[in-house]
Amino acid sequence: xxxxxxxxxxxxxxxxxxxxxxxxxxxxxxxxxxxxxxxxxxxxxxxxxxxxxxxxxxxxxxxxxxxxxxxxxxxxxxxxxxxxxxxxxxxxxxxxxxxxxxxxxxxxxxxxxxxxxxxxxxxxxxxxxxxxxxxxxxxxxxxxxxxxxxxxxxxxxxxxxxxxxxxxxxxxxxxxxxxxxxxxxxxxxxxxxxxxxxxxxxxxxxxxxxxxxxxxxxxxxxxxxxxxxxxxxxxxxxxxxxxxxxxxxxxxxxxxxxxxxxxxxxxxxxxxxxxxxxxxxxxxxxxxxxxxxxxxxxxxxxxxxxxxxxxxxxxxxxxxxxxxxxxxxxxxxxxxxxxxxxxxxxxxxxxxxxxxxxxxxxxxxxxxxxxxxxxxxxxxxxxxxxxxxxxxxxxxxxxxxxxxxxxxxxxxxxxxxxxxxxxxxxxxxxxxxxxxxxxxxxxxxxxxxxxxxxxxxxxxxxxxxxxxxxxxxxxxxxxxxxxxxxxxxxxxxxxxxxxxxxxxxxxxxxxxxxxxxxxx
Ligand SMILES: [Fe+2]
Numbered sequence: 001x002x003x004x005x006x007x008x009x010x011x012x013x014x015x016x017x018x019x020x021x022x023x024x025x026x027x028x029x030x031x032x033x034x035x036x037x038x039x040x041x042x043x044x045x046x047x048x049x050x051x052x053x054x055x056x057x058x059x060x061x062x063x064x065x066x067x068x069x070x071x072x073x074x075x076x077x078x079x080x081x082x083x084x085x086x087x088x089x090x091x092x093x094x095x096x097x098x099x100x101x102x103x104x105x106x107x108x109x110x111x112x113x114x115x116x117x118x119x120x121x122x123x124x125x126x127x128x129x130x131x132x133x134x135x136x137x138x139x140x141x142x143x144x145x146x147x148x149x150x151x152x153x154x155x156x157x158x159x160x161x162x163x164x165x166x167x168x169x170x171x172x173x174x175x176x177x178x179x180x181x182x183x184x185x186x187x188x189x190x191x192x193x194x195x196x197x198x199x200x201x202x203x204x205x206x207x208x209x210x211x212x213x214x215x216x217x218x219x220x221x222x223x224x225x226x227x228x229x230x231x232x233x234x235x236x237x238x239x240x241x242x243x244x245x246x247x248x249x250x251x252x253x254x255x256x257x258x259x260x261x262x263x264x265x266x267x268x269x270x271x272x273x274x275x276x277x278x279x280x281x282x283x284x285x286x287x288x289x290x291x292x293x294x295x296x297x298x299x300x301x302x303x304x305x306x307x308x309x310x311x312x313x314x315x316x317x318x319x320x321x322x323x324x325x326x327x328x329x330x331x332x333x334x335x336x337x338x339x340x341x342x343x344x345x346x347x348x349x350x351x352x353x354x355x356x357x358x359x360x361x362x363x364x365x366x367x368x369x370x371x372x373x374x375x376x377x378x379x380x381x382x383x384x385x386x387x388x389x390x391x392x393x394x395x396x397x398x399x400x401x402x403x404x405x406x407x408x409x410x411x412x413x414x415x416x417x418x419x420x421x422x423x424x425x426x427x428x429x430x431x432x433x434x435x436x437x438x439x440x441x442x443x444x445x446x447x448x449x450x451x452x453x454x455x456x457x458x459x460x461x462x463x464x465x466x467x468x469x470x471x472x473x474x475x476x477x478x479x480x481x482x483x484x485x486x487x488x489x490x491x492x493x494x495x496x497x498x499x500x501x502x503x504x505x506x507x508x509x510x511x512x513x514x515x516x517x518x519x520x
Pocket of ligand 1: 383412437
């Protein structure tokens with residue numbers, strides 16, 4: 001048996017001889033060094049235990065010229081290194097029998113051994129012993145720190161990945177990002193961090209009907225999945241019901257043996273974590289990790305990461321829902337205002353709605369983005385809101401208007417602007433309300449803007465407005481024939497109207513005539 005530990009090697013290096021090793025707890029010899037005479041160490045077991053307990057170098061026997069030095073070795077060894085030293089030169093004729101007997105060594109063997117040893121001053125032995133113990137303690141501490149650093153850096157790497165994932169998600173929390181898109185991004189990023197074979201998000205239906213804007217509520221659940229997801233949408237719903245997920249705001253973790261039980265209805269799911277996508281009491285769906293990549297159990301680390309992602313997705317879904325409800329409310333308010341305009345001017349009933357839909361078709365033909373299309377729809381509905389402030393007698397007059405009456409009608413654009421100017425949500429509608437009677441050649445009203453000084457949305461609504469006026473019956477005239485309308489637009493392009501909008505109208509005229517027929 002050889003002393004294997006680093007500390008024992010350190011002792012040998014410092015003193016130039018190999019030490020015996022004694023177990024610090026029992027006091028019994030565990031290694032007998034060939035450099036040392038065979039002494040009776042058993043009788044000193046109690047002393048060695050004491051040395052191990054006190055933790056400093058000690059002479060456990062002093063029988064000149066022999067001394068026994070005991071060094072408690074720190075660290076995992078829990079050993080005491082023990083060695084006999086001579087404290088003065090011993091010659092072949094010397095008598096060491098008393099000291100030898102005290103240590104339980106044959107006197108002749110003791111003399112032979114002692115005469116070959118280099119003598120040490122007891123003070124030096126003690127000092128070197130202390131140094132060795134300090135060095136060993138420092139070594140053990142360094143080892144401990146190295147282990148700590150190693151586990152810390154592993155943890156740090158995992159934490160960094162988690163934080164970076166959560167940060168990237170929060171950067172995507174835009175209201176324009178749909179919950180499905182954000183969910184897909186989250187799943188893709190999570191598979192880098194979560195040791196699961198499959199990940200999934202089930203988004204639940206959102207109450208509410210489609211509104212007249214472009215955003216509608218979701219009428220049935222949707223399952224987004226990444227990797228090897230062992231369930232489909234219908235199975236996920238059953239799983240949610242089986243685990244009673246609706247009742248839990250906490251992560252639900254299911255591992256074997258629960259998943260090996262006969263009562264577990266999803267044998268393809270061996271390990272599972274689910275967390276709700278919730279904001280307050282509203283649950284918008286669930287996020288789930290299926291089957292650990294190495295068959296281990298899912299634990300609190302994975303559950304807490306999923307919870308954080310679930311909370312972010314829940315907040316986003318909550319915001320989207322709030323935005324959708326606000327949009328619905330706004331659409332309701334706009335519909336109410338539109339009805340008010342129509343009630344005021346029964347001859348043009350349905351005009352605002354048709355203008356809105358025609359303007360949307362023109363905007364699409366011109367390649368406008370969805371946000372502008374939405375704005376143009378609202379603008380079409382509200383462009384004549386100022387007519388609420390025009391005298392009924394003028395508005396409903398069947399014949400030709402006098403100069404004065406015409407001037408009065410023209411004020412509807414400014415009145416409309418005043419009505420809506422304080423509604424923050426309708427900011428983008430204002431230019432259309434104010435400028436839908438401007439003319440490309442600068443001869444319109446109220447500000448005689450020309451060309452591209454007139455906002456595009458107002459130029460589009462102007463065309464839609466004129467088209468609907470020409471295409472509708474009036475008390476004093478019948479609707480114009482389509483060919484005549486086309487001719488008027490062709491000749492008015494780049495004069496009254498923006499030529500590119502007129503082109504769009506002529507390109508999309510079949511769709512637009514359909515809209516005009518629908519609404520009558
Ligand atoms: Fe108008």
